Amino acid sequence: MIKQLKLPFYLAFQYIRRGRKWTLFLTIFLMTIAFINLIFIPSLFSGIIDGSNKQIINTMTGDIYISPQDGNDYIGQKDEVLQKIKNIDGVDSASAKTLVPARLKQGNIAGSWQTFAVNPDNDRNVSNISSKIISGSYLDADDVDQIIIGRQIAGGTDVEENALSLKGATVGEKVTLVFDGKPKDFTIKGIYNSNFVESDKRAFITEKALNQIIPSTKNKASTINIKLNGSANQDEVIGKVKNLNMNAKVYPWQESTGLMKTVSSSFASINVLLSITSVTIAAVTILIIIYVTIINKRKEIGILRAIGIRPYIIILSYVFLSAIYALAGIVTGTAVFSLILVPYFEAHPFVLPICNAVLVLDWQNYIIRAEIIFFVSLLAGFIPAVIVTRAKMLTAILGR
Amino acid sequence: MIDTQNLILRAENVSKKYHSGGVDVKALDDITIDIKAGEFIMITGRNGSGKFVEGNKTTHLPEKLKMELRLSQLGYIFQEYALIAELTAIENVMLPAMMLESSKVAKSKALKMLSKMNLQNKVKRLPSQLSGGEQQKVAIARALINEPTIIFADEPTANLDSIASKEVLEIFKSLNEHDNITIIMITHEPEELVYASRIIQLSDGKLV
Numbered sequence: 001m002i003k004q005l006k007l008p009f010y011l012a013f014q015y016i017r018r019g020r021k022w023t024l025f026l027t028i029f030l031m032t033i034a035f036i037n038l039i040f041i042p043s044l045f046s047g048i049i050d051g052s053n054k055q056i057i058n059t060m061t062g063d064i065y066i067s068p069q070d071g072n073d074y075i076g077q078k079d080e081v082l083q084k085i086k087n088i089d090g091v092d093s094a095s096a097k098t099l100v101p102a103r104l105k106q107g108n109i110a111g112s113w114q115t116f117a118v119n120p121d122n123d124r125n126v127s128n129i130s131s132k133i134i135s136g137s138y139l140d141a142d143d144v145d146q147i148i149i150g151r152q153i154a155g156g157t158d159v160e161e162n163a164l165s166l167k168g169a170t171v172g173e174k175v176t177l178v179f180d181g182k183p184k185d186f187t188i189k190g191i192y193n194s195n196f197v198e199s200d201k202r203a204f205i206t207e208k209a210l211n212q213i214i215p216s217t218k219n220k221a222s223t224i225n226i227k228l229n230g231s232a233n234q235d236e237v238i239g240k241v242k243n244l245n246m247n248a249k250v251y252p253w254q255e256s257t258g259l260m261k262t263v264s265s266s267f268a269s270i271n272v273l274l275s276i277t278s279v280t281i282a283a284v285t286i287l288i289i290i291y292v293t294i295i296n297k298r299k300e301i302g303i304l305r306a307i308g309i310r311p312y313i314i315i316l317s318y319v320f321l322s323a324i325y326a327l328a329g330i331v332t333g334t335a336v337f338s339l340i341l342v343p344y345f346e347a348h349p350f351v352l353p354i355c356n357a358v359l360v361l362d363w364q365n366y367i368i369r370a371e372i373i374f375f376v377s378l379l380a381g382f383i384p385a386v387i388v389t390r391a392k393m394l395t396a397i398l399g400r
Numbered sequence: 401m402i403d404t405q406n407l408i409l410r411a412e413n414v415s416k417k418y419h420s421g422g423v424d425v426k427a428l429d430d431i432t433i434d435i436k437a438g439e440f441i442m443i444t445g446r447n448g449s450g451k452f453v454e455g456n457k458t459t460h461l462p463e464k465l466k467m468e469l470r471l472s473q474l475g476y477i478f479q480e481y482a483l484i485a486e487l488t489a490i491e492n493v494m495l496p497a498m499m500l501e502s503s504k505v506a507k508s509k510a511l512k513m514l515s516k517m518n519l520q521n522k523v524k525r526l527p528s529q530l531s532g533g534e535q536q537k538v539a540i541a542r543a544l545i546n547e548p549t550i551i552f553a554d555e556p557t558a559n560l561d562s563i564a565s566k567e568v569l570e571i572f573k574s575l576n577e578h579d580n581i582t583i584i585m586i587t588h589e590p591e592e593l594v595y596a597s598r599i600i601q602l603s604d605g606k607l608v
Contacts, residue, residue: 006498006503014487014491304484307476308499309496
């Protein structure tokens with residue numbers, strides 16, 4: 001068997017070794033483009049989904065979040081619960097948020113934005129909002145009349161939802177939180193931009209400030225967000241948190257994706273359609289490349305047959321040739337993708353309202369697409385080789 | 401009754417028409433030719449007289465021989481050398497042998513054949529680096545490597561100068577006389593006919 005494969009491989013190798021280098025370069029270039037075309041869009045979609053998931057985790061929920069049981073507004077014994085959670089193996093940090101039952105307004109403009117009270121020291125460890133400040137600074141634990149607001153609340157001409165915002169509020173200006181009809185003024189200490197529209201429609205004050213206004217919320221939380229350390233198993237930690245019996249519901253972050261679930265599902269459908277188109281384009285491109293190569297070698301195929309080389313050897317030699325082209329295209333495509341495109345888009349991401357999207361290569365998808373392009377290439381080598389080897393020997397040799 | 405003694409090939413009642421310039425041309429018109437082992441046959445005639453078709457249609461073999469004659473026992477030599485451009489002289493020659501032997505054995509046989517053609521110093525040259533005569537000698541070496549019983553040569557000297565043509569014809573003569581290889585050669589050149597043991601002349605598809 002191996003002996004029978006040796007001759008076709010030898011022929012394919014010599015075609016490449018001694019063939020025209022420019023033709024070889026162009027062929028591999030086209031195969032590379034066909035392969036990159038096949039992995040670019042799925043990687044971009046993966047990047048958008050991955051990016052938006054990270055936004056949800058980093059700005060809203062953490063890796064795990066805890067909500068009050070149905071019928072309750074708060075999780076009680078917040079400080080004790082937080083301490084117990086922090087002691088669980090696999091938990092990096094935890095932070096409680098208390099929804100402030102107040103309406104935020106500035107002058108005549110009011111909105112239905114959510115305001116949360118947080119312990120800034122805890123929140124820094126779970127959320128990345130503190131690192132997304134674009135103007136002013138983040139909260140300190142002792143701030144009692146300071147507030148930070150998201151970019152979509154502050155507004156501005158370049159803001160996506162400016163019409164529904166404070167239309168250009170700046171750091172140092174006053175905003176009012178109205179509690180049960182009683183107003184309390186806060187100074188805008190900072191404005192943040194997480195590049196995630198949903199998150200940027202939130203405002204934050206300190207727990208200390210909320211406790212002064214509504215003392216009954218002391219040691220209570222509307223939600224607790226948990227950040228896991230790198231090696232932790234999410235399900236295991238959820239199990240341990242549930243065992244604390246704190247009369248609350250525990251969820252993985254995936255449960256809160258809501259909008260992104262629909263986006264992901266639509267992306268998956270678009271991805272399938274685009275993949276079919278890309279595979280078809282790649283298949284036709286490869287078929288044309290190999291067909292032209294083989295047609296140009298019609299005379300040589302005739303010679304090979306005339307000197308006694310069996311047709312299956314000739315066909316196999318072109319199948320091997322196609323396989324070598326395909327492998328070269330896959331390897332070069334992977335190198336260009338990983339070493340040029342991925343770093344480029346990391347430096348210059350696609351800016352979207354949900355995240356800054358970069359290219360994320362899903363290796364399972366990559367292997368499937370590499371296999372597709374490889375087998376399509378084998379077929380593209382096989383079909384024209386069969387057609388040409390069936391032609392009359394002398395017709396092929398004499399180019400008639 | 402066919403005399404099959406020493407018969408190696410028989411073309412029996414072969415007819416072939418082709419269409420050229422809006423006219424049907426009879427290349428072969430019901431001809432029968434017997435070829436015996438060890439003959440050096442030259443087929444000659446004007447262009448379009450059917451020599452080429454004849455050279456490639458002699459496939460009516462006696463039943464006994466049909467079983468014995470395999471593709472490896474036939475050697476083809478073409479007017480345009482028909483070498484694989486990407487392979488060196490030795491690689492071209494060893495190719496048919498690689499179907500039957502290991503590449504090591506094939507290489508050693510190819511070296512021997514090329515030495516026989518006085519090309520031992522040019523084994524690593526590509527066809528484009530060889531003269532026409534040298535390329536044809538490589539083609540002959542390739543045709544010989546599997547020790548064929550019959551060699552078909554289609555105007556093998558057509559693209560060669562007189563010195564190279566004579567060299568090629570001397571090689572054929574030696575192969576025929578010393579190695580008892582049957583040679584069927586198509587030629588246009590009347591002066592080459594002296595090398596043949598039998599001449600078949602075709603005119604308008606008929607034997608003359």
